Amino acid sequence: MVMTKKGVAAKRAEIKNKTVIVLLIVLVVIAVVTVSWIIISSDNAPHTDIERTGAELSVNVLPQQNTSSSGIGNFPP
């Protein structure tokens, strides 16, 4: 069966329209999913944020001063 030129054009237009419709349906599905996700994620569920911060403790031990002395003599001032 041989299609006329007009018939071929009509068939192409029909395929084109169907493709566009399928694409639009896909977009609709994506949009619905996105909106649903936004609504669900914007609820008042308690937040479990955890925050950490630090601090230091330091002490410096110095050597003992040796103050003992013996003998008699002249010591520098």
Add this chain to the structure above:
Amino acid sequence: MGTTESKTEEKTNKTPILKVLVIVLLLAVVGIFFSVLKDKITGFVTQGNVEVNVQALSSLSVNSNVYFGNGTISNDPANLTSISTEEGDNYGEFNNCSVINGGINDTGRDCTGIEVENNGNVYINVTMDALNNVSGFFSSQTLTGADFTFAVLDGNRTKNETAMQIMGAGNEGIGPNNASCQINGNTGTSISPSGSYLNGSWMNWTTISTNPYAICSNLSFGDGNDTITVEFNLTFPADEPVGLKSNSFTFTGAQAD
């Protein structure tokens, strides 16, 4: 005639496409609307009522470190050197912890405890982790008499924040009436280790370990009563070598249940 039919057919074909396009645009607008409102304070007017949803913020800050400064220690096992953020003189060599901005040869009260503040807008439980325990902190071979302990007090490091305690309960043991670290309704716990006196006359000194320690189960928020202070006490073993000793503490805040 043929042209008119063709146009009508084309129009009929385009109608469902336009309908779907309008639905998509409508959903996109709704999506943008919710996106803009997300993570912000929201308000909806319904029958004259305004509903405002303020998001919970768990946040804590550490406002001070502990600097005991420099000093010599006793090498007599019968008379070991102890220093504390709750002590006054600290043998006159280490930093003075008795007064604010004062003390001989001391430019300030540098050896206060570590002050932890809840600067969020929800009650939080606070956990403390130490990097080193007693054996990790000291370099002594024997560790005879070595001690590294902590205690927790309600209020800030200068002890003048906790309004309820200043008004009359200042000398009483820390208990259920804490203004900052309050009782957690679920666990029944509050400040820990508990029982220390604000005036330092008795402190529930607890040995430092590297295990996480829950120091407050329900730290309040707001400008008035939102701080606790971790105090420290050290006793040096007689054979402790000279040198700088330091320890790091990590404080974790999470929203209280």
